[in-house]
Amino acid sequence: MNYAEIQYILLKFDSYRETKFGTIRISAFDPDNIIFRRDFKMIKEKLDEIRAAARKRIEGSLDLEKLNAARVDFLGKKGELTAVLKGMKDVAAEDRPKVGQMVNELREEIERSLEETKKRLESAAMEAAMAKETIDVTLPAKRRPMGHRHPNQIALEEMERIFIGLGYEVVEGPEVEKDYYNFEALNIPADHPAKDEQDTFYINGEMLLRTQTSGAQVHEMEKGRLPIRMISPGRVYRSDEVDATHSPVFHQVEGLLIDEQVTFSDLKGTLTQFAKELFGADTRVKFRPHHFPFTEPSAEMDVSCFKCGGKGCRFCKGEGWIEILGCGMVHPHVLEMSKIDPLKYKGFAFGVGLERIALLKYEIDDMRLMYENDVRFLSQF
Numbered sequence: 487m488n489y490a491e492i493q494y495i496l497l498k499f500d501s502y503r504e505t506k507f508g509t510i511r512i513s514a515f516d517p518d519n520i521i522f523r524r525d526f527k528m529i530k531e532k533l534d535e536i537r538a539a540a541r542k543r544i545e546g547s548l549d550l551e552k553l554n555a556a557r558v559d560f561l562g563k564k565g566e567l568t569a570v571l572k573g574m575k576d577v578a579a580e581d582r583p584k585v586g587q588m589v590n591e592l593r594e595e596i597e598r599s600l601e602e603t604k605k606r607l608e609s610a611a612m613e614a615a616m617a618k619e620t621i622d623v624t625l626p627a628k629r630r631p632m633g634h635r636h637p638n639q640i641a642l643e644e645m646e647r648i649f650i651g652l653g654y655e656v657v658e659g660p661e662v663e664k665d666y667y668n669f670e671a672l673n674i675p676a677d678h679p680a681k682d683e684q685d686t687f688y689i690n691g692e693m694l695l696r697t698q699t700s701g702a703q704v705h706e707m708e709k710g711r712l713p714i715r716m717i718s719p720g721r722v723y724r725s726d727e728v729d730a731t732h733s734p735v736f737h738q739v740e741g742l743l744i745d746e747q748v749t750f751s752d753l754k755g756t757l758t759q760f761a762k763e764l765f766g767a768d769t770r771v772k773f774r775p776h777h778f779p780f781t782e783p784s785a786e787m788d789v790s791c792f793k794c795g796g797k798g799c800r801f802c803k804g805e806g807w808i809e810i811l812g813c814g815m816v817h818p819h820v821l822e823m824s825k826i827d828p829l830k831y832k833g834f835a836f837g838v839g840l841e842r843i844a845l846l847k848y849e850i851d852d853m854r855l856m857y858e859n860d861v862r863f864l865s866q867f
């Protein structure tokens with residue numbers, strides 16, 4: 487008998503058994519079935535099956551969550567490959583190293599494939615996120631509508647700039663004022679007819695909403711710091727009906743200069759300079775005698791119409807001149823009441839209606855527009 491014949495006879499004594507890996511042959515040389523001789527080919531087939539299934543699952547995993555589930559199903563504690571390893575005890579001792587090597591190779595292969603797919607999915611996710619979050623830097627930015635200075639404020643800052651340039655400081659006086667500062671100390675005693683001209687909002691017998699900024703002169707003089715060079719802008723109140731040129735609330739800018747040896751020429755020079763800076767270097771000025779109780783002599787200053795240059799037009803109502811302020815030399819009695827020696831000190835004062843300047847400068851024909859807060863109007867300045 488040759489070897490093949492012996493093998494053939496022996497094979498006849500072998501029996502077969504069904505296991506979870508398929509049918510396995512039990513060697514006739516192992517009658518106690520201590521070693522379940524696993525068919526090597528069968529394990530190989532099983533591993534190929536797992537390989538194909540794993541490849542399909544991994545390739546079909548469209549996100550990281552599904553990929554992780556595949557990892558658990560194939561490599562996890564209860565995974566398919568682990569089941570094969572657990573079955574190693576059923577493998578013939580001489581086949582174990584080989585089977586072990588095959589299982590390890592497959593494990594490495596699956597791990598590699600999982601890792602590659604993971605990287606691919608991550609970079610795809612990153613690219614998708616970047617594509618979604620792309621910023622078009624060439625798009626114009628969203629702008630919040632921004633407000634800007636009111637024409638009144640623009641005119642005020644222009645006036646402040648001019649007077650600060652002449653060495654004046656800007657001070658503020660109270661809007662709720664004592665009768666004394668608004669009238670009395672400005673040479674307008676209780677029975678003075680000038681008081682009737684200013685329809686006043688009284689709070690009580692003594693307090694009122696100031697009708698003019700001139701009271702700021704008195705506050706400044708009372709401080710006792712001389713010389714004085716100040717302007718004082720602010721809100722004033724008069725019981726007036728609203729129309730194109732009147733409002734119960736409006737603004738004035740007061741001016742006061744006190745020093746030794748101040749003359750009417752200083753007043754004229756200062757206010758001429760002011761008018762030229764505000765309305766243009768060609769502007770001419772004219773002083774007309776007037777009366778204010780707190781100045782003596784007093785005047786009103788007109789500027790040549792900057793629209794027609796003085797020839798007369800609709801803007802200046804054919805006059806060629808436009809009145810812009812009241813002024814005068816501070817009355818000695820006013821100085822005295824504020825404890826300033828009128829023999830040593832002289833001064834001049836002036837008062838400008840702020841709205842009037844803004845209306846002229848921006849050629850606005852109705853004062854009501856200034857208070858309506860209509861952005862179509864305001865955005866023009």
Ligand code: DAH
Pocket residue numbers: 697698699700740741778781811812813814834835836837838
């Ligand atoms: N206070 C005056 C008014 O409201 C304006 C004025 C005129 C102020 C002459 C002055 C001045 O300081 O000297 O009509």
